[in-house]
Amino acid sequence: MTNMFQCGQCQRQYKRLDHLARHVRSHTQNRPHKCSICLKAFTRTDLLKRHAASHANTGSDQSATAHRLHGVDATPNRSQAQSPNPNFDVNLLFSDFPDLGLVSGSWTTPIPTTVPFDAAIELDDMDLQFLDTYNTTADQNEPASSTSNQIRAEAFRNFQWRFRPSVNDHAGAEEHNLSLPEAIDTTSPESRNLSKSVSSFPSVELLDTLVQYYLGSPMARTDSYIHTPTFDPNTKRPELVAAMAAAGAVLTLDPALVKLGYAIQESVRAALPEVWEKDNSLIRDLQLSQAFLISLELGMWSGYSRKAEISESFLQPLVTMLRRDNKFKKTRYLDLSLDPNLDDVSLEKAWHTWIDMEGFRRLAFRMMHHDAKSSMSLFASPLISYAEVQLHLPSSPQLWMATTPQQWKQAVLAQGSPQKLTLFDFLDNPEATSAPDVAVDEPLSREAFLSCVWGMAWEYIQTSSLQRAKPRRWNDFVTTTRRDELSKLLSHFQMSINISAPTTANLELLIRLELILLHLHTPFEDLQLFAGIEGPEQARSISPAVHEWARGEAARKAVWHAGQALRLTRQLPPGTIRDFTAIMVYHASLTFWVYGLVADQQGPARAQWTESPGDLAPPIVWLDELDGLLLQRFLQLGSGCPCINSLSERGEVVGVPLSSPDQVMEIVSEVLRANFDRATRPLLVEKLVQLVAGLQRSSRGAEGGEV
Known part of the structure; x- marks a missing residue:
């Protein structure tokens, strides 16, 4: 049999792909298989199994120590302390993912081959081996260092935004897995290596199932920018x-399919720039722009730092292409006027023309939404200015979701001549979309509203940072006034949302709103430095500024908004705390952690928490409950003991004070873990759980006196 696989460095050839993968590791010194007990690494799974058996024989299996929360016993006036909102029907929210038959093998084998295959395809070393270089499991053991600052720095080492390039990271690392030419030249050297790839490539049926799963997933919300009634994969x-x-593969959370999904994503991201380079006219193609945005969204929330950094940088070209085509200006879009006497052919042509135009408008809003979420997650400047988006708000769902030209015509004639609102009109009056003569897509318009407000909030954050750095040069009157204006605008917007029967979309909107308010009162970059994201030295240098912030009213308002974000997060249905929502939970948890750690060490602040007239226990202030008198006293005067809710082992609601940051972080970690009813969680969520656990460990040492 001909040696099909060749090493790219020494040109040595092998008959089997797993042998080549093992050989390549000898060049890179990469040992991906780690022992979960002693962390010793191996290049082969059989060596790892043999080593693990030696642990079992010596009885070295370790049991985890149970950690029990000790809170302030109290029963608040609340309903459903940690249960999801009862109005949600989880069975309706998630459609069952069909049995893909992965165990018995659902991969096609169009080309005969003598290479043996494992019937239970798991996409490990035999395929997609480039993923072995990714750190998919962070170290669960406590670092050797005993200082809290070093423990914090270690917790951030493998975080989402910290990419450390290596020689194994390059664009072609997975081309041999998924890049298949349209025609195969069996005489070329490259084609001799395609037999295994073609035979193990997913079937058309599987790919079609993944596409349908993506279109039907409520988390993807594809109907907001892809016209699903006319979507035909054979014509796209x-x-x-x-x-x-x-995207559909990643949403399934099946480990094998997730690997496949990210491999396809990488191929799409790398291929699209080449398509545009070959034909520059295609930069105005709607479908290619949609495909590029999907690949960037997948990369940003993948949990892989390399993919996240590439997705951040590659968003700029897509923004530029739409910007230069005036897709953010309302003048680029024609007004909708329909002749009721059009014949069927002309009507269908007018319908498809409108679909393309509306598709670009919705793509622009989707990009703005993604840009704002990326900015909040990375704490970096948005690429799209809120002042440049001068579009009319998206048309109503009745028009967008019409399945036939006749149905679309009836919807157009039924709505008459509705008032056309721009994003600026919506910012001026957050209740404008509720007017009877307005027909817009409210969920998408609300997302755009918060994206614009985040741009304004980012301006305030930057100005406030400059004012804190040079307080004698800059007066804080202007910045404080701007913060108050934005807070009032968000409060007005919040009242316009129906919270009596909250949907997942509305809950996520409200969480995002609370997070913007949190950032208006928090020097979040300082908090991350204090937590150790840039190492112990930076943590020590920023400590005085963080202590100063924790003494003020702004810090108390920040933890209040963090508590509200946590309250809303607990109401989300299972499986929805992922991607940007998980990042928002992390922002809230870090605010809790820093405030509890710092304020607990300060004399005046601690006295306000623990002392009360007559040596009575201080009143409990529930941060994850609705507004009340005790809360207002805490916000304005700093009195009371700020707590969040938890459930005791007996099922009773107890209060966990912020002065116990390790217990607070345990609650946050449990919120992230409990949202997924099975062991598999998205990698980003898993990394955030591990980051929260690292901060939890460091707070135990800090409570002993080191901050």
Whole structure:
């Protein structure tokens, strides 16, 4: 049999792909298989199994020590302390993912081969081996260092935004897995290596199932920018279909399919710039822009730092393409006027023309939404200015979701001549979309509203940072006034949202709103430095500024908004705390952690928490409950003991004070873990759980006196 696989460095050839993968590790010194007990690494799984058996024989299996929370016993006036909102029907929210038959093998084998295959395809070293270089499991053991600052720095080492490039990270690392030419030249050297790839490539049925799963997933919300009634994968560009299949694979949370999804995503991201370079006219193609945005969204929330950094940088070209085509200006879009006497052919042509135009407008809003979420997550400047988006708000769902030209015509004629609102009109009056003569897509418009407000909030954050650095040069009157204006605007917007029967979309909007308010009162970059994201030296240098912040009213308002974000997060249905929502939970938890750690060490602040007239216990202030008198006293005077809710082992609601940051972080970690009813969680969520656990460990040492 001909040696099909060749090493790219020494040109040595092998008959089997797993042998080549093992050989490549000898060049890179990469040992991906680690023992979960002693962390010793091996290049082969059989060596790891043999080593693990030696642990079992010597009885070295370790049991975890149970950690019990000790809180302030009290029963608040609340309903459903940690249960999801009863109005949600989880069975309706999630459609069952079909049995793909992965165990018995659902991969096609169009080309005969003598290479033996494992019937239970798991996409490990035999395929997608480039993923072995990714750190998919962080170290669960406590670092050797005993100081809290070093423990914090270690917790951030493998965090989402910290990419440390290596020689194994390059664009072609996975081309041999998924890049298949349209025609195969069996005489070329490259084609001799395609037999295994073609035979193990997913079937058309599987890819179609993944596309349908993506279209039907309530978490993806594809109907907000992809016209699903006319979507036919056989007539769409292959780049768009591939990107959607990748997104569907990632949404399943099946380990094998997730690996496949990210491999397809990488191929799509790398292929699209080449398509545009070959034909520059395609930069105005809607489907290619949609495919590129999907690939960037997947990369940003993947949990892989390399993919996140590439997605951040590659968003700029897409923004530029739409910006130069005036897709953020209302003048680029024609007004909708329909002749009721059009014949069927002309009506269908007018319908498809409107679909393309509306598709670009919705894509622009989707990009703005993604840009704002990325900015909040990375704590970096948005690429799209709120002042440049001068679009009319998206058309109503009745028009967008019409399945036939006749149904679309009836919807157009039924709504008459509705008032056209721009994003600026919505910012001026957050209740404008509720007017009877307005027909817009309210969920998408509300997302755009918060994206604009985040841009304004970011301006305030930057100005406030400059004012704190040079307080004698800059007066804080202007910045304080701006913060108050934005707070009032968000309060007005909050009242316009119906919270009597909250949907997942509305809950996420409200969490995002609370997070913006949190950032208006928090020097979040300082908090991350204090937590150790840039190492112990930076943590020590920023400590005085963080202590100063913790003494003020702004810090108390920040933890209040963090508590509200936690309250809303607990109401989300299972499986929805992922991607940006998980990042928002982390921001809230870090605010809790820093405030509890710092304020607990300060004499005046601690006295306000623990002392009360007549040596009575201080009143409990529930941060994850609705507003009340005790809360207002805490916000304005600092009196009371700020707590969040937890459930005791007996099922009773108890209060956990912020002065116990390790217990607070345990509660936050449990919120993230409990949202997924099975062992598999998205990698980003898993990394956040591990980061929270690292901060929890460091707070135990800090409570002993080191901050």
